[in-house]
Amino acid sequence: xxxxxxxxxxxxxxxxxxxxxxxxxxxxxxxxxxxxxxxxxxxxxxxxxxxxxxxxxxxxxxxxxxxxxxxxxxxxxxxxxxxxxxxxxxxxxxxxxxxxxxxxxxxxxxxxxxxxxxxxxxxxxxxxxxxxxxxxxxxxxxxxxxxxxxxxxxxxxxxxxxxxxxxxxxxxxxxxxxxxxxxxxxxxxxxxxxxxxxxxxxxxxxxxxxxxxxxxxxxxxxxxxxxxxxxxxxxxxxxxxxxxxxxxxxxxxxxxxxxxxxxxxxxxxxxxxxxxxxxxxxxxxxxxxxxxxxxxxxxxxxxxxxxxxxxxxxxxxxxxxxxxxxxxxxxxxxxxxxxxxxxxxxxxxxxxxxxxxxxxxxxxxxxxxxxxxxxxxxxxxxx
Numbered sequence: 001x002x003x004x005x006x007x008x009x010x011x012x013x014x015x016x017x018x019x020x021x022x023x024x025x026x027x028x029x030x031x032x033x034x035x036x037x038x039x040x041x042x043x044x045x046x047x048x049x050x051x052x053x054x055x056x057x058x059x060x061x062x063x064x065x066x067x068x069x070x071x072x073x074x075x076x077x078x079x080x081x082x083x084x085x086x087x088x089x090x091x092x093x094x095x096x097x098x099x100x101x102x103x104x105x106x107x108x109x110x111x112x113x114x115x116x117x118x119x120x121x122x123x124x125x126x127x128x129x130x131x132x133x134x135x136x137x138x139x140x141x142x143x144x145x146x147x148x149x150x151x152x153x154x155x156x157x158x159x160x161x162x163x164x165x166x167x168x169x170x171x172x173x174x175x176x177x178x179x180x181x182x183x184x185x186x187x188x189x190x191x192x193x194x195x196x197x198x199x200x201x202x203x204x205x206x207x208x209x210x211x212x213x214x215x216x217x218x219x220x221x222x223x224x225x226x227x228x229x230x231x232x233x234x235x236x237x238x239x240x241x242x243x244x245x246x247x248x249x250x251x252x253x254x255x256x257x258x259x260x261x262x263x264x265x266x267x268x269x270x271x272x273x274x275x276x277x278x279x280x281x282x283x284x285x286x287x288x289x290x291x292x293x294x295x296x297x298x299x300x301x302x303x304x305x306x307x308x309x310x311x312x313x314x315x316x317x318x319x320x321x322x323x324x325x326x327x328x329x330x331x332x333x334x335x336x337x338x339x340x341x342x343x344x345x346x347x348x349x350x351x352x353x354x355x356x357x358x359x360x361x362x363x364x365x366x367x368x369x370x371x372x373x374x375x376x377x378x379x380x381x382x383x
Contacts, residue, residue: 051099051100051101051102051129052101052102052103052104052126052129053101053102053103053104053129053130053131053259053260054103054104054106054121054122054126054129054130054131055103055104055105055106055130055131055132055133055259056106056108056118056121056122056130056131056132056133057069057105057106057107057108057132057133057135058107058108058111058115058118058132058133058134058135058151059111059133059134059135059136059137059147059151060111060135060136060137060140060143060147061109061110061111061113062137062140063111063135063136063137063140063143063147063208064135064137064208064209065107065108065109065133065135066107067208067243068133068135068206068208068241068251069090069105069107071241071248071251071252072092072105072251072252072255073090073092073105086108086109086110086114086117087106087107087108087109087114087117087120087121088106088107088109089104089105089106089107090105090107091103091104091105092105094256094260101259101260103259103260106121108121111147111150112147112150112151112154115150115151115154118154118155118158119158122155122158122159122162122201123162124162124165124166127159127162127163127173127177127200127201128173128176128177130201131201131202131203131204131258131259132151132155132201132202132203132204133203133204133206133255134147134148134151134152134203134204134205134206134236135206135208136148136205136206136207136208136227137207137208137209138207138208138209138210138212138213138223138240139209139212139213140323141213141214141219141223141320142320142321142322142323143322143323144207144223144226144227144320145226145313145316145317145320145322146322148205148227148230149230149304149309152199152203152230152234152236155199155201155203156197156199156234159199159200159201162174163177163200174200177200177201178198178200181198181199181200181201181235182198184202184235184282184283185198185235185282185283186283190283191286191288192232192286192287195233195287196232196233196234196235197233197234197235198234198235199234199235202236202237202258202282203231203234203235203236203237203282204231204236204237204238204239204254204255204258204282205227205230205231205236205237205238205239206238206239206240206241206251207224207227207238207239207240207241207278208241208242209242210240210241210242210247210277211242211243211244212242217274219319219320220273221273222294222315222316222319223316223319223320224240224271224273224278225290225291225293226293226312226316227240228271228278228280228285228290229287229290229293229312230309230312231280231282231285232280232285232286232287232290233308235282235283236282237254237258237280237281237282238278238279238280239251239254239277239278239279239280240273240277240278240279241277242277246276247276247277250268250277250279253265253268254268254279254281257281264281266281266284269281269284271285271289292311293311293312293314293315293316294315295315296314296315296318298314298317298318300317301313301314301317301318302317
């Protein structure tokens with residue numbers, strides 16, 4: 001994806017609040033100071049600061065990840081997006097008075113097939129300013145459960161790995177991020193706080209192609225409630241969107257709130273699919289409001305081993321028979337090139353991470369081999 005910069009809203013589309021935010025700051029003039037002192041004071045007050053946010057956009061192949069980014073950036077959203085090859089980058093920028101905020105979008109292609117590349121995006125250096133968007137295709141609900149649960153667990157494992165390394169170095173950042181996550185969910189006052197599996201970074205589950213969802217009210221409500229359950233369990237937000245501008249605006253409002261900390265109108269939230277796209281911000285849902293899943297006794301159900309998840313997985317699988325999330329990669333030449341240990345990925349950051357992981361694996365194997373050898377020698381001595 002080529003670099004794309006977020007386009008500013010047209011004057012007639014901007015709200016009065018946005019106009020106030022984007023207007024030029026008024027210089028402060030102190031009559032007691034001379035010209036140069038006033039200039040110096042104003043320059044000091046209006047030094048441009050910048051902040052960066054990293055957003056990983058993941059999900060099953062063809063789920064609409066590129067379209068979601070295009071709608072967020074308002075860049076050629078009506079054009080048919082090109083297929084993403086591996087890990088692609090674009091950015092958006094928002095300027096507010098003397099602060100420039102930049103969001104780096106990293107779109108990961110081929111779903112779980114290239115999941116290890118997400119480790120390059122979310123790192124110890126940026127985890128405090130990272131978030132993830134998990135995109136599911138409402139038109140293919142049979143892939144939703146596997147895709148969402150895979151990425152929630154994958155992100156949990158990656159962040160736990162980062163936190164473990166940071167704590168080993170004496171860093172207090174992991175505890176601060178977890179405390180921030182709890183505050184984001186309403187703190188200790190939230191009745192479900194002890195039941196949640198917080199990841200430490202903001203997460204949003206985005207249901208794309210809402211307009212293509214199966215026209216079955218019962219199934220639609222089950223789909224929505226299941227996604228709400230998964231989102232709430234992991235402390236995430238959830239939103240269903242489509243190409244309709246009204247739904248796209250809701251998505252932009254939620255993501256702007258999560259990325260840029262812009263105000264979010266809670267009146268936008270909706271939990272009833274009969275009344276439009278469902279939108280629930282993190283911390284504003286309850287297990288009691290979501291309700292219990294419909295009991296089922298399907299003989300073909302394949303449990304995951306997680307009792308809390310299986311209560312929802314069983315009726316979901318019955319209503320939406322699981323489909324393979326990823327088709328087998330036909331382009332083996334491309335895949336071989338992508339994972340060529342000598343030629344690398346073609347990206348410096350990715351290649352460096354690959355070398356680091358290979359080195360760690362080599363050290364682990366040597367340590368394991370040495371331990372096994374010592375154990376065998378000890379057994380011989382005992383005999």
